Amino acid sequence: MDYKDYYTILGVSRTATPDEIKRAYRKLARKYHPDVSKEKNAEEQFKSLQEAYEVLKDPKKREAYDQLGSQWKSGQDFKPPPNWQGFSGFDGAGFSDENVHVGGFSDFFESIFGGGRFQQSGAHRQQTQQTAFRQPGRDEHAKIAISLEEAFHGGSKTVHLQVPEMDARGRAHQVTRTLKITIPAGITSGQQLRLAKQGTPGTGGGSPGDLYLAMEIQPHPIFTLQDRDIYLTLPITPWEAALGSKITVPTLGGSVDLKITPGSQAGQKLRLKERGLPGKPVAGDQYVVLQIYAPPATTEAQRALYEKMAQEMPVNPRKNLFK
8 A cells, every 4th residue: 555644735844833734724624625625636646635634633542643653755665564553542522613525444544543434424424424525614805995084983884796606516606795794993904804604614514714804095086194193285375384373284083284484494393282083092183284385476566575575684595505
């Protein structure tokens, strides 16, 4: 009979931890499950995976298997060592939902662990068959576009998603699903919402996967978002900058009055505390960046006014450029 290298079948090292073995099995089981796989020899691959996992997940079976040594390679002609005691008395107990049978174990397995598996009671065989092909569904991921206002205020939103679904024959096809989701106030781009059991349905009674929706905040006409801080460019007139003023400015939480101090300059940033996206322990801030707008002189009187300003307030704003 051929030797089976269970570590190679699962793609793990001989020192792999139980968690590493479990993750490797689940990944490959999804790939080769006969209900959904399009791989060649999927059923045989799946049977080999289950046999390998049945041995390596059980500390006692793994210890017995490791006694054979590491010099063997898959496919080599194998005979149990003389006086081999192996792991007798295996009766099929301990199978979990994730270890699904699509047929008997190999001769190699039986030579190492005995034939007790074929001496199961009829009730146990029926129970094993009932759990056949049970596999949890895959987690699904999607991106949802939301406005900056939705990110700020939160609330409910109806979304339409194209998601895979399995038909009665285990074939995947795309369907449109309509979901009503709740967006928490203060959510940021990239942050995910988890919808439990809204992913791909399981097979054979397995539980559905989860659906993860990543938020993608769309650009805003007047606000710019940086982390949780919001930036607004505010145009002001030269006299508002020079003389000071009180100006009403928009925020996502409503309009507020902002004091412009006399002598303000273009590019100056004024902070509105905790007017950014909500968050814990504190919300972000809103920064108002001043932009001085010079009205065009379209009449003789306006030109004369600018000329008078130039005479009364001579200044060279570029003097520091030529040091």
